[in-house]
Amino acid sequence: MTAPKRKKARANGEGTIYQRKDGRWEAAGYVLAANGTRRRVRVYGSTRREAADKLAERIADSNRGFPVATADSTVGEYLTYWLGSVAVHRLRENTHTRYSACVRLHLIPGLGTKKIARLTTKDVRTFLDRLRTTCQCCTQSLDTERKQCCAIGECCQKRLSPSTVTYLHSVLKSALEHAVREDELPRNVARNVKAATPRPRRFRPLTAGEARQFLAAARADRLHALYELALRTGLRKGELLGLHWEDLDLNGGAASIRRSLQRTRTGGLTHLPTKTRASERRIALPAECLRSLREHKDRQEEESETAGPVWSDSGLVFTTPTGRPLDPANLTRRFRSFLDRAGLRRIRFHDLRHSTATLLLEQGVDLVVIKELLGHAHIGVTAGVYAHVRLQLQRQAIDTLGHALGQDDDPDDPRIAAVVR
Known part of the structure; x- marks a missing residue:
């Protein structure tokens, strides 16, 4: 009698694969977890091959030293893994820095010890409600060293703004959505929490009279061309500072917006892609801007001759007197000083962009044209921000x-x- 053939045993470390009662295939094996230990991970597929391939991918990542999230991970462990292995490759650096601050200051202290597989909609809702009602000085012991306010029993009631709570909610949703895509979670419980839409930030754009006063005062400023371009075209601060002379067609009266100058934590002043793909655009330049840009170019050539060997030929339109890039923070300070000297009320630099859109709306310009000029990805963004019909x-x-x-x-x-x- 011939003995039945035995199935070939899987090699050590390859894990196990079997078919569940619901028809799906499940594969399980040990991988490097986010906290540095080895944990068992389970993946699923509609076929045996699909489940085996998913498990092999996880084990390969683990063997290369990349931590892999598991269903047994805590929320804190998973968020750490997600920031370091997933979000870092998908987000702009400044956005990743903001996400990291949200995770460190709020998400991990509030939800970090809970198992991600056992996180419920109620947990998320309770966490968000607590953020809305709890003084952050008390929660984070911000006044302990200063021995004031909350530390001496006089709570300052410093709560997070509704927009900050909404932002924290969106960060958590993004992280859990990735867990769902990796088959670690059956559903995203954070999506089941309906957060109240915060009221849009109130801003007071320049009126037509104030805009004329602004332009008149700007004529005497070294950055006259920048201020005029900002108000007449609605370009973002980073887009203005990232403009190169090669981006401008002064004869044809147009500008190509290709990049943005931003300060990042690791790279300092860095040229980055525009905010969205729609932000990379070509816009028409008003005659007044063409005139001021030509004057600015002549002034820059004079500054180059004056600076001599210390001049840095960056090719940028707006620079320091020695040709170096203008720091966005320094421009903000210069802008405030300019407003004070001109006798104009304090506004943010970004409010020049709001002023452009509002003044165009008041002149009856179509919303689609404004969207294209401002470089919004969707007309809904334009309508949502600027349809505050005055x-x-x-x-x-x-x-x-x-x-x-x-x-x-x-x-x-x-x-x-x-x-x-």
């Missing part, structure tokens, strides 16, 4: 409708037809 626009709309409804004249009157159209 009182003047509301009055114009009401008067137009009232004129149409209150006319007793001949309906074929061309004046009425023009209003209706």
